[in-house]
Amino acid sequence: MLADVDATVLENRRLSEHYSVLVLDAPPIAAVTQPGQFVMLKPAQGSDPLLRRPFSVFEILRGPAGEPAAISILNKRAGVGTALLYDVEPGTTIRCLGPLGKPFEAVRPPAEAWMVAGGVGLAPFVTLATRLEELGTPATLFYGARTASELYYVELFEALGVRTVLSTEDGTRGVRGRVTAPLRDTLSATPDTTDIRLYACGPTPMMRAVARLAADHRRPCDVSLEQVMGCGLGGCYSCVVLTTLPGGTPHFVRSCIEGPVFDARHLVWEALEG
Amino acid sequence: MLADVDATVLENRRLSEHYSVLVLDAPPIAAVTQPGQFVMLKPAQGSDPLLRRPFSVFEILRGPAGEPAAISILNKRAGVGTALLYDVEPGTTIRCLGPLGKPFEAVRPPAEAWMVAGGVGLAPFVTLATRLEELGTPATLFYGARTASELYYVELFEALGVRTVLSTEDGTRGVRGRVTAPLRDTLSATPDTTDIRLYACGPTPMMRAVARLAADHRRPCDVSLEQVMGCGLGGCYSCVVLTTLPGGTPHFVRSCIEGPVFDARHLVWEALEG
Amino acid sequence: MDLSVSIGSLRLANPLIAASGCFGYGVEYAGAVDLAALGAVAVKGLFLAAREGHPPPRIVETPSGMLNAIGLQGIGVHRFVAERLPELRRHGAVVIVNICGTTIDEYVELARILSDAEGVAALELNISCPNIKEGGITFGCSLTGTHAVVSAVRKVTRLPVIPKLTPNVTDVASFARAAEEAGADAVSLVNTFLAMAIDVETRRPRLSNIVGGLSGPAIRPIAVRMVYECRQAVRLPIIGMGGIANTTDVLEFLIAGATAVQIGTANFVDPLLWSGVLEGLRAYMERHRIGAIGELTGSLDTSRREHAWISS
């Protein structure tokens, strides 16, 4: 199942100064990746930087016969490793380990799936939307970014039959403001009888807000967290998040193997940084 | 004079599995480099590998108006840094510090210049041959390699009016055997009245043999050494070679600033590794 | 070609051991790595009781290294014996249990419990974790403390006892000697170097615990030197570690004086490295006509080349 591939970079599409989509030749990983799973990429040869970086599998790309052939990564420059990946030229090889982590569980119709993405938090939702389409589950994407030019791949989601609700902080596209505003409004306008599951990925404050809205409206909500990860396999205990079961004591669990997807109700949100 | 340039790689011509010629956009260095001088290149971003590597300036390349515009490096894969440079793609930038070191002193006619190069030891001789041509000094290049396909740029030297005497260890081109064999024969066949200066660069055993031949025939001989260099500027004292003046006591001198070119008679050859 | 090595009464099929704290309880890796093909697995440091460890951030990357201050989060020895050990046994792993205490009695109690459990191959005494204030490191930084812990544990177990030494001392060889005198079967070194990193924008430490332990390739040259020093000082087998990432690094430790090695941080970067490293060792032994890997241990040739031409 788990593979460590010396993946050739097939393409590195710069979407903007900060975002790029890196296409990696990694058939064994493409073949088995479930929605929301991630890979660990080694951003450079040598030992500086030393550790791999976790990235959601963005797309699973298929070869001529429809076979899973490559994966793509939606990469946002955040520091040294993501900057190196942004600069990488096709032909380079990058070590790619995966797939890792617990996947999203896609709900089945008649339930509806509402995805909430902030910025690069869009990354895990293409694979989820694909699964939802297969299942025939009605899907909505609430997607927010700073500005219109940073709303990527909206058409891809629409092609997968996803209703999209967009927002930008500067109002250049969709609703002006945070993505949580249209989410709140839509939640309020939806009858309790509609069975909805929320899925959220984005900056911690956004996910915290979504989790609160979900709780207020008594909707189940899965969030995909982005903790610093040393290994991605449960070896180092670096990636822990504080969880608690109703009535239980808070407990650190490893988000690489018990997550990155968590039931929002099980997280101690005050303990999450950001 | 000294410049540290973020040089763009204009070209990286792979000559073989082991050799490449790296063209670097470095006008301030190209403008002032003297024959046999070197540059220090940083083979990768980050700190692994940490140190720069010394490389002879191979060619000085000129722009449309004849102005010095770029330099090239004849790079031979020896370890991690040279392998990274071999793999580098055009468009990448590489930090390049130079020019450094004491240059070759080109003799003037009627004296003759005999250059002796082994393998990548060819590197410092294009700049020297160019200077010799300017001075009108008759020049010969004794050039040895393992095999015919590793004899590079012979035509370039011929175009500079240099007589070439080639040798290969496997006999596929020129004399079969070491480059020192034709050198010995030619030295023996040349009358004492001809004023000759030898210039040698290559593996230490080759240079040692050339130095011995030069001493036997009472010919002045300059060698360009390749010591491990931490800084290239006289700061670290890593690059020392043992030198001795006639009657003096042996003394370690820094080959980056007192060399890399040395009078062969001043070196304690037994103390050199290789 | 003989890759096996002996650590006291324990015979390992090969010298490669997964380092404590860098391989979970081993079972996490069972799907990806053949645990039975490793020389041994040193499991995450165990206290008697379960512990939550430090809040995140628990790691920071540094040049060719990383800092960690996990704080020994763990399930405690009882759950380990009940839940993890049987699974490790099923996978055929040779299990070295890394134990931590705040008092000598705790080490003794842990040793007793684990000696009675089925499937424990050896005890590694963690007296060198820089990330917790109580106990452990206090013993590891004092010769009498080291001697006391080792001899107390020695009395209650027949399992090989392997104190793990800290590099944060002036003379690590004297600690190896103290361990030998106290009846240890081997020593392992090095644990991590006490270190820290600061976020200059917030002027706060990057780790919640302020300081942490430095591991990874950055420390390798210091660790090799320490193994070499201990080799001169004791006859005990040495388990060497610190920054090992490939076959060459393993060989460096063996030649410096190690009988076996542990790989920690590199396993994070390259979790499937084990079989390649083993193959590399075989290729090296073939190339150098070495029949048994033990021949490499301490085989460093330090005879000076002649430098008659210069005095100093």
Next chain:
Amino acid sequence: MDLSVSIGSLRLANPLIAASGCFGYGVEYAGAVDLAALGAVAVKGLFLAAREGHPPPRIVETPSGMLNAIGLQGIGVHRFVAERLPELRRHGAVVIVNICGTTIDEYVELARILSDAEGVAALELNISCPNIKEGGITFGCSLTGTHAVVSAVRKVTRLPVIPKLTPNVTDVASFARAAEEAGADAVSLVNTFLAMAIDVETRRPRLSNIVGGLSGPAIRPIAVRMVYECRQAVRLPIIGMGGIANTTDVLEFLIAGATAVQIGTANFVDPLLWSGVLEGLRAYMERHRIGAIGELTGSLDTSRREHAWISS
């Protein structure tokens, strides 16, 4: 914006000092770097007499670091005073002379000679070079030795006296304390970590001297921790170093507790880095509204964030 700092009676225009042994005698760099623009130049370690040092190989690269065993090749104090010092003066350099001896008398003699020379701003006592067997490090690894050297030199000079501490000890802060008690004006730390590298093909050490000193970014997190520890222990100004390569690294040392810093290995990689680092400091101070760089020294905020939701 005030970038100046005080080391005892010595006022430096800025906190950036070229590290001893990494900048030759300074004069080598005069063509490339404006020596007068540096806070100071710490020149290569000087003995009374000239020395040839160790045979090559003298350096080896390691992950994010390098080992050196130069063996303190040098021209001796007399030639330094006669030939190099006047040139340094001409270039307007603030000169810190790093001195090494095998006996206390030698340190004293060096201090006397240099106190009489014109153009010496301070004495850095190298009691921490790991590359020579005699003297130096013996003092640096013993509290009484450190105290003895510092107080002996203190008696014969009015120049600021700055013992340079070795990191190869269990408790570096106690050495800073010993230095303070003996009358030092500042301490500088760290010197290099004793380390080694082995060529596995030949099974020989990569350095002719077998062991050498590790420097460069690899050691930075340990050096920062040591500066932080010393800051808690003494009131003396601390000159911090170890792996500093850019503005952020300088800030890390200042915030940890250093008053000034030295840059060694990074100068090999990037000899023209000085003005950029200085500019970076200015930009940081502007961004954070810091009027005097001294405000940063020891300003690490270690107040724990609230973690009420978990006990351990």
